Amino acid sequence: MDEVRFAVIGAGMAGLACAHELARADAKVTVYERSRGLGGRLATRRMGQLAFDHGAQFITARSHTFNRYAEIALRAGMLDAWRPRIMEDDRAWPAPIEDWWIGQPGMSALVRPLARNIEIQSGIAVHELIPSQRGWELQTDSGRQNVTFRAVAVAIPAPQASSLLSPHGRSFRQIADVRMAPCWTGMFAFDPPIDIGADARRWTSGPIVWAACNSSKPGRPQTPQCWVLHASTGWSREHIDLDATEAASVLLRAFEDNLGYQLPTPVHRDAHRWRHALVERPLGLSCVVDEELNAGACGDWCIAPRVEAAFESGRSLAHSLLSMVGLASRMVRS
Ligand SMILES: Cc1cc2nc3c(=O)[nH]c(=O)nc-3n(C[C@H](O)[C@H](O)[C@H](O)COP(=O)(O)OP(=O)(O)OC[C@H]3O[C@@H](n4cnc5c(N)ncnc54)[C@H](O)[C@@H]3O)c2cc1C
Structure with missing residues (x-):
């Protein structure tokens, strides 16, 4: 044939x-x-000892087929559960009713079982x-x-x-x-570590909508402690042309405003602009x-x-x- x-x-x-x-x-x-790597928005940026899942934070599996796929990845050691302590605005949030999964050792591992025996021109x-x-x-x-x-x-x-x-x-x-929305992502490392009362926090208003301690994820480096911040769609759209250094500084200040106190100077700061991050329509x-x-x-x-x-x-x-x-x-x- x-x-x-x-x-x-x-x-x-x-x-x-x-x-x-x-x-x-x-x-x-x-x-x-x-790109040179696989996974697209399933991405982990590494720099020396630091690791930031700067795209998708975790995955959930609802359909039968995706659940089966997640089981295969789990058995292959490419998937792990993440059970963060969560706050929304200033309140503790109940634990999610569905499992939150992350890729191991990084988010792009989630696509590896699919890439086996496929010719890829990267x-x-x-x-x-x-x-x-x-x-x-x-x-x-x-x-x-x-x-x-x-x-x-x-x-x-x-x-x-x-x-x-x-x-x-x-x-x-x-x-x-x-319609797809942009998202500015901030990446910060602290040594000594910071404590903001939870491993992940959501905010319902303001420039920052999400802050997650990447080091709270299983298998991610602990020291220095790595954090990922996501800016809101509105803020990201309005500030899409900032350069990454400036965006990182502004996001850090907005994070401190949300917390209501000043953080120690991070040992690393950076930002990534996702132009087509999330589906709006x-x-x-x-x-x-x-x-x-x-x-x-x-x-x-x-x-x-x-x-x-x-x-x-x-x-x-x-x-x-x-x-x-x-x-x-x-x-x-x-
Ligand atoms: C900041 C952020 C947070 C998110 N959080 C979550 C979350 O917590 N949970 C969740 O389930 N989802 C989350 N998402 C969404 C999730 O990442 C996406 O839904 C999913 O990864 C999209 O996969 P995709 O294959 O459709 O697209 P992509 O992952 O964008 O893959 C497209 C690929 O095509 C490549 N490409 C583009 N143009 C070309 C070209 N011309 N030639 C060759 N290659 C090209 C790109 O490099 C990329 O690798 C998040 C996304 C972002 C950005």
Whole structure:
């Protein structure tokens, strides 16, 4: 039988869930990822002894399939439970009713079981999808790839997916209706450690909405003590053009305002700007496809601002693409 080749653009949870599902149907898959690492917004920034989960803080698993996936990752030692003491504004918060899971040793470990045996071209950004008689060719920042793919899956944030796909089919124009919010993330390390009355605090107003002691997560370095702060959507949008050093200083001051006292000078401070962090208005479909073009897109933005949604969307797109190219019978149901 002719080998059917698929390209997946993006190696976050959605892209790798899609690639894994295609590979389970014996398709040949190549994943293109702009960064050197995998995981996308499932990310841990390391500097010497310091570690900051500066994207997704934890995952929850609600669906049967994602629960099963979490169990596999748990057995492989790539997942651990995080049970922080939590406060909202100035009140203690009850323990969450569902488990909060983190990747081990970092958040990107959560995608590793999906990446096994998949060909991944990392450090290559795809700039253009070029339709050809036999399928799709890719224009990347390291030139035109010398491969034609029968089908293509775009698994990158909605605004970027929209610019790759909207020139090609009417069905992709709806991606422009999705709205994603930015998030400035502050990363601070303290030595000696600080005590703010909880391992994680939420605030319902003001520039900072979340502060978490990364060192309270199992398997993360304890000393110096690492903290991650998330700014609100409104504040992040308003201050999107700050440089990272300035953003870190402003976020630290806002954190102190929330606490009502001054903190010792951190031994490390930094900030990261996520331009497309959280889904504000999802597409409302599990994925988007064009059956005539053998192309589609997936990501959290199809469903909800959660890692689990990215996983479900990636699987859904893989199933649609397999049907489109006549491989539905090879689909492995689980
Ligand atoms: C600050 C923050 C906090 C969050 N907190 C939580 C949380 O606590 N719990 C939770 O469940 N979710 C949380 N989320 C959301 C969660 O991280 C996302 O829902 C999920 O990781 C999205 O996965 P994805 O695969 O759809 O997209 P992404 O993770 O964004 O993956 C897309 C990938 O595509 C790559 N890419 C982009 N453009 C190109 C291109 N042109 N060519 C090649 N590659 C490209 C990117 O480098 C990236 O690796 C948070 C997100 C942020 C930013």
